[in-house]
Amino acid sequence: MRRTKWEEYQKDIADDKYYYARSCIRQNFFPGSEKAFLDILRNDLGKDIFDDPLHTSCTGIGYHSDIVPFETIMTVVARQFALMHEAGYENFTSSCITSFGIYTEILNTWEEFPETEERTRENLFKATGRELVKPKSLAHTSDVIFHLRKEIAERMKRPLVNALTGEPLRVVEHIGCHYAKIFPKSGIGGSEFPYVLAGMIESWGGEVVDYPERRHCCGFGFRNYLVQANRGYSVANSQKKLESMAPYRPDFIVCNCPGCSMFLDKWQYTIAEMEGTTYGAHGHGIPVLTYEEMAGLVLGYDPWELGMQMHAVDVEPLLEKMGVEYDPSTKYLGPKGKYIGKPAAAAVNCSAGVTLYDIKK
Amino acid sequence: MRARKVVIIGGGVAGMQTALRLRALGEEPIIIEREAQLGGKVRNWYLLFPTFIPSADVVEPLMRAVKEQGIEVHLGCEVVQFDNHRVELADGERIDCDAVALCSGSTIFDARLKEEYGYGIYDNVYTSVDIERMMAEGRMPERSPRRVAILHCVGSRDEKVCQRHCSKVCCITGVKQAIELKKLYPKADVFNFYMDIRMFGPGYEELYHTAQRNYNVHFVRGRISEASPLMDGCIQIKAEDTLTGRPLRMSVDMLILLVGMRANDDNVRFAESAGLRLADSGFMRAADLFAGNVRSSREGIFYAGTITAPKSIGEVLNEGVVVADSIVDYLNKQEG
Amino acid sequence: MASVNFGFGISKPRVIDIDRNNLRKSDEILLEMPELQTCIGCGSCTASCTAGNLTSFNFRKVHALVRRGEYAGAYEEMNKCMLCGKCRLLCPRGINTRGVVMLIKRKLGDF
Numbered sequence: 001m002r003r004t005k006w007e008e009y010q011k012d013i014a015d016d017k018y019y020y021a022r023s024c025i026r027q028n029f030f031p032g033s034e035k036a037f038l039d040i041l042r043n044d045l046g047k048d049i050f051d052d053p054l055h056t057s058c059t060g061i062g063y064h065s066d067i068v069p070f071e072t073i074m075t076v077v078a079r080q081f082a083l084m085h086e087a088g089y090e091n092f093t094s095s096c097i098t099s100f101g102i103y104t105e106i107l108n109t110w111e112e113f114p115e116t117e118e119r120t121r122e123n124l125f126k127a128t129g130r131e132l133v134k135p136k137s138l139a140h141t142s143d144v145i146f147h148l149r150k151e152i153a154e155r156m157k158r159p160l161v162n163a164l165t166g167e168p169l170r171v172v173e174h175i176g177c178h179y180a181k182i183f184p185k186s187g188i189g190g191s192e193f194p195y196v197l198a199g200m201i202e203s204w205g206g207e208v209v210d211y212p213e214r215r216h217c218c219g220f221g222f223r224n225y226l227v228q229a230n231r232g233y234s235v236a237n238s239q240k241k242l243e244s245m246a247p248y249r250p251d252f253i254v255c256n257c258p259g260c261s262m263f264l265d266k267w268q269y270t271i272a273e274m275e276g277t278t279y280g281a282h283g284h285g286i287p288v289l290t291y292e293e294m295a296g297l298v299l300g301y302d303p304w305e306l307g308m309q310m311h312a313v314d315v316e317p318l319l320e321k322m323g324v325e326y327d328p329s330t331k332y333l334g335p336k337g338k339y340i341g342k343p344a345a346a347a348v349n350c351s352a353g354v355t356l357y358d359i360k361k
Numbered sequence: 362m363r364a365r366k367v368v369i370i371g372g373g374v375a376g377m378q379t380a381l382r383l384r385a386l387g388e389e390p391i392i393i394e395r396e397a398q399l400g401g402k403v404r405n406w407y408l409l410f411p412t413f414i415p416s417a418d419v420v421e422p423l424m425r426a427v428k429e430q431g432i433e434v435h436l437g438c439e440v441v442q443f444d445n446h447r448v449e450l451a452d453g454e455r456i457d458c459d460a461v462a463l464c465s466g467s468t469i470f471d472a473r474l475k476e477e478y479g480y481g482i483y484d485n486v487y488t489s490v491d492i493e494r495m496m497a498e499g500r501m502p503e504r505s506p507r508r509v510a511i512l513h514c515v516g517s518r519d520e521k522v523c524q525r526h527c528s529k530v531c532c533i534t535g536v537k538q539a540i541e542l543k544k545l546y547p548k549a550d551v552f553n554f555y556m557d558i559r560m561f562g563p564g565y566e567e568l569y570h571t572a573q574r575n576y577n578v579h580f581v582r583g584r585i586s587e588a589s590p591l592m593d594g595c596i597q598i599k600a601e602d603t604l605t606g607r608p609l610r611m612s613v614d615m616l617i618l619l620v621g622m623r624a625n626d627d628n629v630r631f632a633e634s635a636g637l638r639l640a641d642s643g644f645m646r647a648a649d650l651f652a653g654n655v656r657s658s659r660e661g662i663f664y665a666g667t668i669t670a671p672k673s674i675g676e677v678l679n680e681g682v683v684v685a686d687s688i689v690d691y692l693n694k695q696e697g
Numbered sequence: 698m699a700s701v702n703f704g705f706g707i708s709k710p711r712v713i714d715i716d717r718n719n720l721r722k723s724d725e726i727l728l729e730m731p732e733l734q735t736c737i738g739c740g741s742c743t744a745s746c747t748a749g750n751l752t753s754f755n756f757r758k759v760h761a762l763v764r765r766g767e768y769a770g771a772y773e774e775m776n777k778c779m780l781c782g783k784c785r786l787l788c789p790r791g792i793n794t795r796g797v798v799m800l801i802k803r804k805l806g807d808f
Contacts, residue, residue: 001482002481002482002483003482004473004481004482005473005476190476191476192476192477192479192587193476193482210589210590211589211590212589212590212591212597213589214589215587215589228703228704228705229704229705230705231703231704231705232705232706232707232708235705235707235708236707236708236709236710239707247592248592270703271707273700273701273703274700274701274702274703274706274707276700508715550720558737570735570790573734573735574731574732574734574735575731577727577731577734578734579734579764580737582738599712602713602761602765604738604757604758604761605713605758605761605762605765605767606758607711607712607713607762607767608711608712608713609712609713609715609765610712610713610714610715610716611714611715611716612715612716
């Protein structure tokens with residue numbers, strides 16, 4: 001896809017020494033991704049990144065569900081920044097798009113309204129005795145991977161190329177709304193033509209596929225999907241995107257937001273079970289990857305080590321296309337070789353055959 | 362009485378009209394034009410609203426007259442700075458004068474800044490300026506498009522791109538181009554997407570009515586929110602059809618953006634060097650909007666044309682006459 | 698295989714999709730009465746409407762929807778018109794509004 005302006009949207013992304021803030025939900029839905037991020041940075045690229053057990057949720061889900069007031073979330077965020085300073089870091093990087101949006105929003109609020117920052121500083125000190133020190137740079141972890149994409153490409157073991165045909169894989173990217181729709185200047189490439197994931201895909205040999213509903217929200221929307229009765233229009237948004245991208249036959253979808261990757265993956269299961277519709281090849285789903293999983297595959301990580309057995313849509317067709325060697329029999333064996341259970345056969349999935357686990361049962 | 366020198370910055374229709382009128386009143390106008398030829402933006406237009414006469418019918422007689430009258434013209438010359446008695450050019454030349462008429466017009470809004478429309482990224486997204494040029498050069502697609510969307514107010518009335526003002530002539534240009542498209546492609550459906558339709562000039566409202574009544578041009582009150590590509594190279598657009606209160610979506614073979622006029626970047630420099638005042642829109646601020654709309658806040662410096670605000674060609678030509686009269690009046694008073 | 702009940706349905710889009718709508722009837726209506734295209738949405742018709750003041754009938758909106766190819770319910774809506782003619786007195790574009798009501802009813806009786 002032609003992009004003309006992404007280079008005009010640049011931001012400072014630190015080269016090293018990051019303070020890492022985890023997401024609340026990713027470890028449930030894509031449990032290997034955050035570990036993969038740390039492993040890639042530390043082991044493959046030799047970077048210093050601090051995974052602090054003291055930091056908490058940013059309370060973004062509560063904030064966007066009208067439960068946590070702005071004053072409170074500002075104090076929580078101030079605490080995260082204080083922890084970063086205490087640990088001796090100044091480059092803050094968050095794993096979650098919602099959090100990233102919140103950190104950006106709050107830093108901007110403090111810049112516009114210094115008296116609010118002062119009040120937050122006081123609140124933090126009263127509540128915890130800690131001192132607020134703002135980060136030197138703030139980046140989403142996809143920004144960090146984007147920033148290091150060339151270093152990853154140098155160590156690439158499997159490019160994003162169809163191993164059988166030699167053609168680049170066709171990839172659909174989906175950017176979380178709060179990455180750049182609130183502050184377009186805070187995102188690589190701005191909000192209309194973001195380049196953060198596209199840049200990774202292109203550097204690693206894939207082809208980015210633009211489609212009509214690319215910029216549409218996945219429908220996550222917090223209080224919308226949290227209430228069961230409201231989920232109808234939440235899922236309808238993902239359906240709209242899937243319908244729009246399906247004719248382009250993408251090999252996989254890659255997201256940089258916890259909610260989006262969860263929705264685009266798991267709603268495919270839901271839609272298939274409710275209406276019998278699937279959007280991928282051979283009547284199955286379209287695999288959905290996080291950018292860490294994509295980077296991990298490119299760097300030669302084992303897919304099960306990356307947590308890809310936890311996806312609602314099976315990733316095996318993609319692994320085969322990329323020529324990834326994987327052991328089907330260890331798919332549902334956890335890191336320590338313990339059987340972790342296996343989902344029932346579903347319309348979006350392809351590997352419904354009898355496996356070792358069924359025989360064991 | 363000796364002929365007095367008046368430097369006219371800008372050789373578009375405003376500058377030429379001013380020069381010709383000054384010459385008729387016995388003065389000595391000097392035109393400084395940045396481009397390699399006179400005519401300004403109107404030269405690149407095809408047919409003019411609301412009567413569909415070729416733009417050449419307006420520009421060429423002016424250019425011919427300037428030549429016949431032997432008016433001094435400096436082409437390819439940038440003005441660095443000026444005040445009411447001296448104009449300094451980029452090549453170092455200085456021209457002493459008795460008064461200055463600033464007729465340097467305005468700048469066409471760069472449609473790429475409205476990223477959501479994908480101008481410069483998607484094929485089949487054009488600006489109104491592109492369409493004028495394509496029509497003039499006979500480069501319109503041979504195969505009839507099935508559907509065309511024309512979007513009003515691109516770079517006008519839009520805080521997001523720092524252009525709050527109305528560019529005034531885009532609405533009628535949209536109506537004019539819709540009719541031209543229907544004449545060229547009778548089977549195509551042409552949709553105009555507008556926020557307000559502003560038909561301020563003589564014959565404009567009638568042309569709007571004609572477009573609807575005789576050419577079946579569709580008008581949708583709603584601003585297009587984004588354009589995206591479709592597999593077959595068409596563009597998908599989304600808007601609200603505000604008069605039915607429903608979101609609207611369609612694919613089009615051509616999306617035409619009616620780009621507005623914005624203030625020249627030079628205005629800031631000119632204002633600083635000559636001590637002039639800018640309006641909030643960045644255009645030059647006239648002494649007042651009634652009797653003094655061609656005078657600046659500085660003695661001996663005058664305005665004509667779209668340097669002060671977006672205007673139609675007819676209005677600009679009128680201002681050329683008015684500014685010449687005001688200049689002569691001023692010069693006579695100076696000499697007592 | 699509609700089957701599993703997750704406690705919610707999937708919402709249907711309410712977008713007017715010009716690509717999917719069949720505009721044939723709309724074109725026929727506009728061909729017969731091109732002046733309908735000159736509506737500028739001022740709302741005089743609906744403001745003065747005998748039926749519209751007492752029911753949800755909105756003449757302006759219904760014919761706008763018909764012109765976009767949204768025919769469902771248009772016939773039933775037009776049946777609410779009492780043909781009093783006040784709207785035609787007011788229309789600044791001189792549209793034969795009563796004629797529009799009759800035309801839409803004639804063309805869209807089976808929708």
